[in-house]
Amino acid sequence: xxxxxxxxxxxxxxxxxxxxxxxxxxxxxxxxxxxxxxxxxxxxxxxxxxxxxxxxxxxxxxxxxxxxxxxxxxxxxxxxxxxxxxxxxxxxxxxxxxxxxxxxxxxxxxxxxxxxxxxxxxxxxxxxxxxxxxxxxxxxxxxxxxxxxxxxxxxxxxxxxxxxxxxxxxxxxxxxxxxxxxxxxxxxxxxxxxxxxxxx
Amino acid sequence: xxxxxxxxxxxxxxxxxxxxxxxxxxxxxxxxxxxxxxxxxxxxxxxxxxxxxxxxxxxxxxxxxxxxxxxxxxxxxxxxxxxxxxxxxxxxxxxxxxxxxxxxxxxxxxxxxxxxxxxxxxxxxxxxxxxxxxxxxxxxxxxxxxxxxxxxxxxxxxxxxxxxxxxxxxxxxxxxxxxxxxxxxxxxxxxxxxxxxxxx
DNA sequence: CACTATACGGAGCAGCGCTCCGCTTATGCA
DNA sequence: TGCATAAGCGGAGCGCTGCTCCGTATAGTG
Numbered sequence: 067x068x069x070x071x072x073x074x075x076x077x078x079x080x081x082x083x084x085x086x087x088x089x090x091x092x093x094x095x096x097x098x099x100x101x102x103x104x105x106x107x108x109x110x111x112x113x114x115x116x117x118x119x120x121x122x123x124x125x126x127x128x129x130x131x132x133x134x135x136x137x138x139x140x141x142x143x144x145x146x147x148x149x150x151x152x153x154x155x156x157x158x159x160x161x162x163x164x165x166x167x168x169x170x171x172x173x174x175x176x177x178x179x180x181x182x183x184x185x186x187x188x189x190x191x192x193x194x195x196x197x198x199x200x201x202x203x204x205x206x207x208x209x210x211x212x213x214x215x216x217x218x219x220x221x222x223x224x225x226x227x228x229x230x231x232x233x234x235x236x237x238x239x240x241x242x243x244x245x246x247x248x249x250x251x252x253x254x255x256x257x258x259x260x261x262x263x264x265x266x
Numbered sequence: 267x268x269x270x271x272x273x274x275x276x277x278x279x280x281x282x283x284x285x286x287x288x289x290x291x292x293x294x295x296x297x298x299x300x301x302x303x304x305x306x307x308x309x310x311x312x313x314x315x316x317x318x319x320x321x322x323x324x325x326x327x328x329x330x331x332x333x334x335x336x337x338x339x340x341x342x343x344x345x346x347x348x349x350x351x352x353x354x355x356x357x358x359x360x361x362x363x364x365x366x367x368x369x370x371x372x373x374x375x376x377x378x379x380x381x382x383x384x385x386x387x388x389x390x391x392x393x394x395x396x397x398x399x400x401x402x403x404x405x406x407x408x409x410x411x412x413x414x415x416x417x418x419x420x421x422x423x424x425x426x427x428x429x430x431x432x433x434x435x436x437x438x439x440x441x442x443x444x445x446x447x448x449x450x451x452x453x454x455x456x457x458x459x460x461x462x463x464x465x466x
Numbered sequence: 467c468a469c470t471a472t473a474c475g476g477a478g479c480a481g482c483g484c485t486c487c488g489c490t491t492a493t494g495c496a
Numbered sequence: 497t498g499c500a501t502a503a504g505c506g507g508a509g510c511g512c513t514g515c516t517c518c519g520t521a522t523a524g525t526g
Contacts, residue, residue, distance in 0.1 A: 082492055082503060108482065119506030124484070182385075185438045190483090223455075224446055231452045234434045238385045246424055252431045255423075256452070259459035282472060282523055309514065319475035324515070390514090 089126050091116040097137050104179035105134055131194035134183065141173060142201050149205035159212035160219055164257050166209055167232055170202070171249050174236040181236040203229055219260040231256060289326050291316040297337050304379035305334055331394035334383065341373060342401050349405035359412035360419055364457050366409055367432055370402070371449050374436040381436040403429055419460040431456060 081089075095116035099107045109130070113123045127133035135142075149166055156162040174181045183191055184198060207225035214221045235252045281289075295316035299307045309330070313323045327333035335342075349366055356362040374381045383391055384398060407425035414421045435452045 084492070085504060088505085109484080110482080113506095120484080120508095121486085121506055122504080125504075130483090182382075185382075187438065223451075226445075227447045227452070230445075230447045231435055231455075234437050235431055237434050237437055238387065245426075245430075247427045247430045251423075252427070252456070255431075255459035256456050257459070258462045259455035259457070261462070262458045284523070285473060288474085308512080310512095313475095320477095320515080321475055321517085322473075325473075330514090 085126075088116070088118050088122055092118065092123055092126055092133070093136055096133050100134075100137060101178065105130075105177065105183050106179055129190045129193055131191050131197075134180070134194050135197045138177070138180075142198065145169060145173060146201045146205040149208055153209060153212055158218060159209065159216045160257070160261065163206075163209040163213050163219075164254065166206070167253050167257060168250060170206075170229075170232060171236055171253050174233060175239050175249055176241055178240070181233050182238065184233050185237060199226070199229070217263070219257075220263050223260065228256075228260075285326075288316070288318050288322055292318065292323055292326055292333070293336055296333050300334075300337060301378060305330075305377065305383050306379055329390040329393055331391050331397075334380070334394050335397045338377070338380070342398065345369060345373060346401045346405040349408055353409060353412055358418060359409065359416045360457070360461065363406075363409040363413050363419075364454065366406070367453050367457060368450060370406075370429075370432060371436055371453050374433060375439050375449055376441055378440070381433050382438065384433055385437060399426065399429070417463075419457075420463050423460065428456075428460075 092112065096112050099112050099115055103111065109123060110120065112133075113120055116123070123133075127136065145166075148169065152162040152166045153159065156165060174184075184195060203225050206229050210219075210223075210225045210228065213219045232253050235256070236249045239247065239249045292312065296312050299312050299315055303311065309323060310320065312333075313320055316323070323333075327336065345366075348369065349362075352362040352366045353359060356365060374384075384395060403425050406429050410419075410423075410425045410428065413419045432453050435456070436449045439447065439449045
């Protein structure tokens with residue numbers, strides 16, 4: 067059955083060279099524009115920066131979410147992969163949870179408007195929502211379960227809600243923000259609240 | 267000095283009858299449209315519902331925030347006024363804070379998209395932000411200070427940040443939402459976290 | 467009743483997301 | 497190397513927004 071290998075790496079209908087080039091150009095352009103103008107930047111701007119037409123951007127990334135996911139995929143995967151490591155390297159599961167959440171907050175806060183987009187009901191961001199949840203909720207759940215198992219935090223909360231809350235707490239926060247509001251501290255407070263065991 | 271009364275109720279350049287009528291019609295229309303389509307509803311829709319033209323809506327309410335504030339002013343004032351009552355009627359200051367916050371969450375959650383709008387950096391919502399902060403932060407601060415004074419919660423958080431966080435936790439929540447996420451619970455968790463005294 | 471300050475209406479402009487289709491070009495084959 | 501053709505490209509254009517501007521209508525006044 068040599069097809070096994072072929073199935074794993076099916077010469078994926080290798081695209082034309084210019085198509086691949088444009089796709090990469092779009093990713094680079096989007097990454098740049100997202101950091102300066104946020105993930106809500108006009109599509110035209112991204113296309114212009116990549117030096118392609120409107121049609122091209124929509125062919126490669128049918129919805130805005132597809133583009134956002136493609137740009138941040140690496141970082142999201144890394145965050146998901148970091149969860150078990152945190153669990154192993156940290157003294158207590160609840161500390162691991164807190165640290166991982168801090169990483170999550172860092173990620174969101176440095177991405178101009180991403181947290182808001184994640185929250186948006188706007189169709190076209192659906193896929194973004196789905197991808198983030200799919201990758202990060204299980205990672206969060208593993209930490210949460212460990213902490214619950216160790217009796218360190220109350221069991222009556224699910225990972226989805228926790229991620230949801232943490233994400234919300236990051237909305238509108240800018241790295242260089244001059245307000246007193248601090249997303250890290252708020253998420254830490256939330257986790258502190260989780261330590262209040264219901265019976266205690 | 268009979269002018270004192272005149273200063274309190276200065277016959278405020280009494281407007282034309284049709285102007286007053288239209289203003290009221292706009293308020294009614296906006297209230298209705300906001301509840302069905304959210305505070306981001308197209309201006310044209312509100313104008314049409316009130317039976318007036320585009321120009322009229324912008325003359326009475328130059329920015330969208332002005333309209334939103336006008337529609338919800340009563341409820342916001344009531345919320346602000348309720349704070350001292352909660353403090354008097356509740357056994358402990360921190361319980362009063364929790365209950366008042368619950369009221370705040372109720373208010374936001376039942377107002378389709380208001381929490382999101384409050385968070386928006388969008389110019390034109392600035393006034394909304396300012397008004398809410400101006401009315402509610404002092405109310406929250408009075409409860410917070412009382413609780414801190416009673417040694418029930420940690421002192422290293424300001425009312426503005428707390429309101430900010432609670433508001434964020436309500437973003438995107440719909441009253442009949444079928445998700446597991448519950449804004450009330452999350453805000454309660456946050457306050458529970460506040461009970462963790464820093465020294466303890 | 468006439469006159470004027472006040473208010474009204476909606477056409478129109480600019481910016482956005484997204485689609486659609488005629489044109490261009492890379493690629494495999496002879 | 498040259499050609500046929502599928503694959504890909506570009507941007508004009510549509511529909512929907514927020515918001516402005518100015519010619520028109522009318523409420524209030526003497």
